[in-house]
Amino acid sequence: MSNPLQRVQDLIRLANSAESDTNHEARAAALQACRLIAKHGFVVSEPAPPTTQKPPSSVEAVGRAVREVATDIASRVTAEDVVDVVSVLIKRGRGR
Numbered sequence: 001m002s003n004p005l006q007r008v009q010d011l012i013r014l015a016n017s018a019e020s021d022t023n024h025e026a027r028a029a030a031l032q033a034c035r036l037i038a039k040h041g042f043v044v045s046e047p048a049p050p051t052t053q054k055p056p057s058s059v060e061a062v063g064r065a066v067r068e069v070a071t072d073i074a075s076r077v078t079a080e081d082v083v084d085v086v087s088v089l090i091k092r093g094r095g096r
Contacts, residue, residue: 004040008033 011033015026037044 004036005042008036008040008042011036 011029015030015033017026036042
């Protein structure tokens with residue numbers, strides 16, 4: 001026997017199909033599907049609407065991540081930090 005979810009899906013297909021010989025068969029399948037849904041605590045919902053936006057390319061995703069990191073670093077860097085780095089670079093340049 002199939003698992004309960006598969007059984008529910010099969011019953012719903014039967015209830016919706018034109019293969020059901022009678023209205024009675026379709027109703028019986030729908031009723032049995034409802035009973036199984038309640039018995040197993042399944043949650044029934046509508047599918048999510050299709051997304052109209054294309055997913056970002058890996059280049060766009062990396063670019064966005066770099067901008068976020070750069071913004072975060074820039075928010076924490078002080079003028080004194082810049083002076084310290086420039087001083088080190090100047091000293092290294094003289095030592096060559």
